[in-house]
């Protein structure tokens with residue numbers, strides 16, 4: 001007997017018991033049986049690529065995609081092209097920076113675009129202040145490399161300050177005088 | 192603590208999730224939940240400099256060590272491990288193949304009972320994982336939720352008001368949650384109904400994967416069922432999809448198939464599982480694939496009451512302990528594949544004879 005999908009001999013005979021209609025038998029060669037069984041085990045890269053391919057079919061032109069490919073995140077420097085090829089983003093800010101391009105992708109993958117469920121109990125940092133912290137950290141590393149330790153420790157202090165701003169449970173204030181000062185969003189407008 | 196001594200002690204024990212207890216443990220080996228989390232003030236792993244990775248590792252380690260409930264935590268620097276020790280942790284399901292094979296600073300922290308582990312610098316900065324014996328997602332969730340809260344107390348997570356917990360790959364964004372239930376489905380494989388299971392999976396957004404990843408259905412009849420999406424559903428809803436809808440249905444199919452086998456050809460079945468036990472306890476050389484194949488049959492035999500002097504926990508443990516890196520750790524040195532086959536056979540013999548008393552299969 002031949003495989004249902006090709007000329008090779010069928011070595012797998014799989015009986016499917018669809019309850020109302022009675023048993024149905026499939027005859028597959030080893031390769032097709034294996035493909036069939038493995039089909040669900042898609043890698044993240046494959047599912048991102050797959051979802052992007054669908055997006056392209058849904059009306060994005062090639063020229064539009066080429067333009068999108070060149071777009072680069074100002075915080076981590078990743079291009080959309082690199083993301084597309086690896087399936088991995090470069091930093092949390094990418095969700096804001098590439099937002100309009102990611103929404104159709106999220107819809108394809110999750111059939112949803114909004115988080116439902118657990119939230120951190122602490123005040124979540126705004127996308128901008130998260131981006132600012134990543135930039136500051138990079139500047140700090142550069143300062144250390146240039147042996148400008150004074151600048152490096154200034155940046156470290158600023159990072160600490162930003163983190164302690166966020167170090168409180170959301171949304172109420174605690175009645176502690178020190179923290180009022182820390183609450184003024186110092187680094188936020190700088191990015 | 193010395194990593195080497197640590198590992199040898201580890202090799203002689205097994206994780207609590209292999210106990211073979213917990214609900215539905217005749218079919219469900221383990222329940223696992225993992226959460227993907229990232230630090231707010233670092234780029235994702237791909238874009239991290241070496242300094243960033245070091246700094247993440249140091250920061251997270253220091254913060255974990257400061258958590259009071261975690262003072263018995265075991266912290267392992269993966270970068271420093273030998274190839275074989277990495278493989279050992281993969282076989283034990285404490286770390287992923289990806290983090291084992293990666294470069295740069297990376298680590299794993301775990302409790303002594305191996306019920307939870309935290310991978311640092313995997314695809315995301317943090318991968319928190321909880322394992323539980325049998326089908327017990329509520330218990331696993333309670334535990335991981337509290338671990339996550341404790342970490343969040345001192346680590347600022349990357350979180351977006353609309354998109355939730357931000358992850359390196361958009362397939363994990365939102366809850367960052369992957370729940371995986373490991374099932375032993377020998378009767379569905381024997382009666383060739385396993386495809387029906389795969390089919391029903393496609394409709395309801397869950398993924399199925401063979402445990403040992405080779406893609407062959409003969410690798411021991413183990414299948415892992417996990418949720419496919421992470422965004423737009425609450426953690427509870429995702430747990431319920433897998434734990435209350437999909438898995439119980441598969442369990443029911445497997446039970447029916449087992450009952451069918453017992454009813455139709457009990458003698459053949461009894462013969463088959465007894466031969467499997469006979470081969471495992473008398474062979475002088477045996478490959479890893481063959482071991483899995485026969486252990487799977489024996490496991491079913493134990494669950495159907497056809498073999499009554501071997502413990503389920505022993506069989507569960509043998510699946511892990513007969514894999515290459517475990518054998519080599521237990522033996523205390525590197526072994527070629529043909530030596531491993533000899534050692535594996537002798538290990539099986541010692542453990543199965545210890546259980547079943549003298550002479551029954553000689």
Ligand SMILES: [Zn+2]
Pocket residue numbers: 003004005006007008028029030031032
């Ligand atoms: Zn074929």
Ligand SMILES: [Zn+2]
Pocket residue numbers: 073074075076077078090091092093094
């Ligand atoms: Zn970025």
